[in-house]
Amino acid sequence: MLKIQEIRELIRLVNESNIVEFVYEHDGSKIKMKKAGATEQVVVAAPKVDVPQTAVVQQPVAPAxxxxxxxxxxxxxxxxxxxxxxxxxxxxxxxxxxxxxxxxxxxxxxxxxxxxxxxxxxxxxxxxxxxxxxxxxxxxxxxxxxxxxxxxxxxxxxxxxxxx
CATH class of the missing domain: 2.40.50.100 (RNA polymerase II/Efflux pump adaptor protein, barrel-sandwich hybrid domain)
Known part of the structure; x- marks a missing residue:
């Protein structure tokens, strides 16, 4: 699983680019980022049952x-x-x-x-x-x-x- 610092860096890179949707999968973990309107939605899914299945983080997106x-x-x-x-x-x-x-x-x-x-x-x-x-x-x-x-x-x- 990626560290929070690496996830933040991915959010920054996607935010500064023209990318509308970004998906990263590795070792059963999946990160999906979508730009929609004035927010950017990041969904992180963990493969283990004892960990919450998904977490959603909202980040403001500056007009581009x-x-x-x-x-x-x-x-x-x-x-x-x-x-x-x-x-x-x-x-x-x-x-x-x-x-x-x-x-x-x-x-x-x-x-x-x-x-x-x-x-x-x-x-x-x-x-x-x-x-x-x-x-x-x-x-x-x-x-x-x-x-x-x-x-x-x-x-x-x-x-x-x-x-x-």
Missing amino acids: VEKVEVKEEVKPEKQVVQAENLHTITSPMVGTFYAAPSPDAAPYVKVGDKVKKDTIVCIVEAMKLFNEIEAEVDGEIVEVLVKNGQLVEYGQPLFLVKPE
């Missing part, structure tokens, strides 16, 4: 006008990808996007850089694990679609690549 704008910006970029036959490198998970291996290091790639299939283009941190994301195709980076330190969702476009 900026997040709506981000969603609107993503749609035109997807249309550009289809029109110009560019490859989109997407996030394989929910987490925090990092363009460089450390805060004082140069970014892995920038616009105009040539990449190979196995070239590392960024890191996505999820649950304190740093996952290196590879380019998936040989080509040239045309656009970086997210900012360093930004929360990203599963399937969210990160880079546009012109395949060779």
Whole structure:
């Protein structure tokens, strides 16, 4: 079972993202978070009989006008990808996007850089694990679609690549 500190961190990450619903299952325990109106509902179910079956925690959710704008910006970029036959490198998970291996290091790639299939283009941190994301195709980076330190969702476009 997750510690309360880890649950609070998950609540914060979901709250700051565009995610509407999040489910985490591990070793018979399940955490389900849903954004609804002005509250966020977190349901924690424990597999043991001697422990209460569910607990509900209500957290206020701040209005997210900026997040709506981000969603609107993503749609035109997807249309550009289809029109110009560019490859989109997407996030394989929910987490925090990092363009460089450390805060004082140069970014892995920038616009105009040539990449190979196995070239590392960024890191996505999820649950304190740093996952290196590879380019998936040989080509040239045309656009970086997210900012360093930004929360990203599963399937969210990160880079546009012109395949060779």
